[in-house]
Amino acid sequence: MYDYLIVGSGLYGASFARQAADKGLKVLVVEKDNVIGGSIRTEKKDEIDIHLFGAHIFHTSDKEVYDFFVRFCTLNNFINEPLANYKGKLYHLPFNMNTFYALWGTKTPQEAKAMIDKQKREAKIEKITNLEEQAISLVGKDVYEILVKGYTEKQWGRSCTELDPSIIRRLPCRFVYNNNYFNDFYQGIPIEGYTHVIEQMLKNIEVKTSTDFIKNREALKGLAKRIIFTGPIDQYFDFKLGELSYRTLRFETERLEQEDYQGNAVVNYTEREVPYTRIIEHKHFNNAKSPVTYITKEYPKEFVKGDRPYYPINDEKNMSLYNSYLELAKQEKNVYFCGRLGQYKYFDMDDTIRASLDMFKKLED
Secondary structure, three states: OEEEEEEOOOHHHHHHHHHHHHOOOOEEEEOOOOOOOHHHOEEEEOOEEEEOOOOOOEEEOOHHHHHHHOOOOOEOOOOOOOEEEEOOEEEEOOOOHHHHHHHHOOOOHHHHHHHHHHHHHHHOOOOOOOHHHHHHHHHOHHHHHHHHHHHHHHHHOOOHHHOOHHHOOOOOOOOOOOOOOOOOOEEEOEOOOHHHHHHHHOOOOEEEOOOOOOOOHHHHHOOEEEEEEOOOHHHHOOOOOOOOOEEEEEEEEEEEOOOOOOOOOEEEEOOOOOOOOEEEEHHHHOOOOOOOEEEEEEEEEEOOOOOOOOEEOOOHHHHHHHHHHHHHHOOOOOEEEOHHHHOOOOOOHHHHHHHHHHHHHHHHO
8 A cells, every 4th residue: 555656657656655655654666657757857868968748857846845856956057038030030038128229229227218209199008908908008019019019929829819818817027137037046956867856756666668558547546546637627527527628749859960059049020920929949959069959949738638738728718627626626536636747737837846845844743
């Protein structure tokens, strides 16, 4: 008899398993894939750590989360300074004084604020009914059309005039010459790669890969006092109430026989006509020394069964369905639905660890 059966070896499952094992509890982790790590898994090629499922940059201002994470790795000093490419011209992200200078030639915060306010007044938006109106009312027409519109339409697969304004509740403008995308106190990427992090979290813990919990649930459920389920909550219930909606991504990774491709880790492509949303160049995450380079293009797409779910679509319809599944979940004795898929909520890595720490304290304190 195990104290915990943990379904999924991604960041949530692995961090929960580590806490339980550290308390002397008996843990079994089951993983559907034939490898551990979930969506943060990395793979080293030509001395470069390849982020297999999109760029993952650890950042947090939560000291407890930071202290837990760095038990299993050494963080480098990577600072996320993405660029946006719109019709061949480059702009800094997030929107800051470097961005505004490239757009309008404004040199002071007062000049930039005045330009944004002028464009907001000229738009004469009295009632916000869609994402386009919401965005223009926040940042003006130029920032919206050059840096928001095309990227957002690709990400969601529909026009901004068809999207709910709640998707963009805020678009922060920083009136300083600082290109750091994050405001968090701690930031970096494990020099050993994310797969190493998961391996260290699961060290000396029993793990069974190529084990599908859904297909083997009756045999597996009897093995443990409690189950931590990090898969999709609707899948657990065999989609009996319907399927929750997601957006997902398709990745195209190329090995290039050149030392550098774009000179930056992340470049977003913000015009609608370019089919991918961004290109990441993996060697820049860890300053890898290699005569070749690897790039990955990210293509947003509609989620279909068999895809890896990424972004929950938290609109009214889906949240109503999710709440109905939560009612079913309450009837599942000693089964806890956790993480991005179990809770139908987008988490950054620090959010994932924070939720895992809180859940463990709730169950064991």
